[in-house]
Amino acid sequence: MTDTEYHRLLGMSRDAFADLESHLVERTDDGRTYCHVPDYRRGVERGTSLIDGTVVRGFPKVPRTLVLSEGVPERFADQPGDRIAVEEKLNGYNVRVVRLDGERLAFSRSGMICPFTTRILERLVDLEALFEQYPEAMVCGEMIGPENPYTAHDYPDVDSIAFRAFDWRDRESGEPLPVETRRERYDTFDVPQTRLFGQFEVDAAAAEIRRIIEELDAEDREGVIMKSPDGTAQLKYTTSAANQGDLAYAFSLPFDYGQPFMFRRLIREGFQSIEWDESDAVARERAHELGEAILLSMRETIDTVDAGEPVGERHTVRASHETVDILLEHLEGQGLTIEIEDDRREDGDRVCTFLKVTRSTIDKTRNYLDGHIVKE
Structure with missing residues (x-):
């Protein structure tokens, strides 16, 4: 496909696409060459990929409110309908799944094909019937659970890794389905979804969301996503625990x-x-918890480096031997240093625990421990 055809798919002029093209990053996956947009450019969403003559749109950036009582009515004042849907925001990593030329591919938030997610999804959710009926669909969801290579978080109902759909968009235009239609379609195809807390009138939503947030906070969960009925307007808010x-x-x-x-x-x-409207006593308790989160985690890292041990992001994955190999190759291909800490067979799967070594933290911590003078 020529550049001109890509610019038409993106709804851009030739000159605008030429400017965008200079910022594209070229990647190769399993012999397939494609390009993706690493940052928001020319109105094109971060993570948009140009591949095999088609466009896979990136997921739009979701704004955040810091004050529910003001932010919710402000965000949804001009949206159709007087109600908003409130769904759970999960702590994991964002993926978009499409089918191209009969092959299902999973894209990361930045627009790279993730070989691990592409393969592991086959055992987690069956999307064949969905793509047969809706070949232009882009299934948007979160990969969650304690055994994933990017963002590990415990959920009571997830032992290893799981997929939860939170949006459905057109692959090329990025247009979303209305919330009710999307949830009904995923139910039809038995695709697990994020939790829906309900639909609330805009003027009363802030109070309802605060109640939900307090419950989620007590359960160490992340937060909520608010959406207009047509799915075009979104807003997020997270818990103190997150x-x-x-x-x-x-x-x-x-x-x-x-x-x-x-x-x-x-x-x-x-x-x-x-x-x-916290009392001084409650605010001090929050401050105490914040201080512990900041100081104790940093203290543990300094102590670890002082003992001559590596620090970094630790993950455990469970998959076939080949899928784990492909994942490790993918991570190292991004310039990451990987140290394998445990590698075993369990119930026919390979269970691998590895550390993404963070050289900057190790090197600077070591320097300061050795007496490096800080110029401020």
């Missing part, structure tokens, strides 16, 4: 996660404390 969990993780690798990542989560805690 914010503090992110901070603990970031401060365990303090030189690999940037200050903006940490600052944004601290800001969320401040605004939530005010909107919740």
Whole structure:
């Protein structure tokens, strides 16, 4: 397919596509060459892929509110209908699944084909009937559970890894299905979905969402996504447990996660404390928990480096021997240093625990321990 045909599929002029083209990243997967958009450019979603003469749209960025009582009516004031759907936001990694030339492919949020997800999905969910009836569908979902190579989080009903659909979009245009239609279709094809808490009137939604958030927070879950009935407008809000969990993780690798990542989560805690109208005693308890998340995780990392041991992001995956090999090759191909900590057979699967070594945190921590002077 020529560049001109790609620009038509993207709804762009030739000149605009030429500018976009200079920012595309070329990748190869199993002999297939494709390009993807690593950052938002020219109105094109991050993660959009140009592959085999077609376009696989990226997933749109979902805005966040820090104050439910003001943010919810502001976001949905001009949307059709006077109600919004509230669904659970899960802590995992975002994937989009399409079928091209009879082959099912899973794309990461950044637009890369993930060979591990592409293969592991075959044992988790059957999408053949769905793609037979809707060949242009883009199945959008979250991979969750304790055994995944990107974002591991425990869920009571997931022993290893699982898929939960949260959106359905047209592969080329990116247009979403209305919420009710999408949920009905996934139910028809027995595709597991994220939890729907209900549909609420916009003016009353903030109070309902706060109640839901408090329940999710007590269960160490991530948060909610609010959607207009037609699926075009979205808004997210996360629990304190999710914010503090992110901070603990970031401060365990303090030189690999940037200050903006940490600052944004601290800001969320401040605004939530005010909107919740917390007493001084409750606010101090929140501050104590924040301090522990920040200091104790960082202290453990410094102690680990001081003992001469590596630090990084630790993951366990369970799949066939070939799928694990392909995953490790994929990660190393992105320039990551992988250390295998455990590799065994269990019930016919290969169970591999590995560490994505974070050199920046190791090297800088080691330097400071050795007396390196900090110039501020």
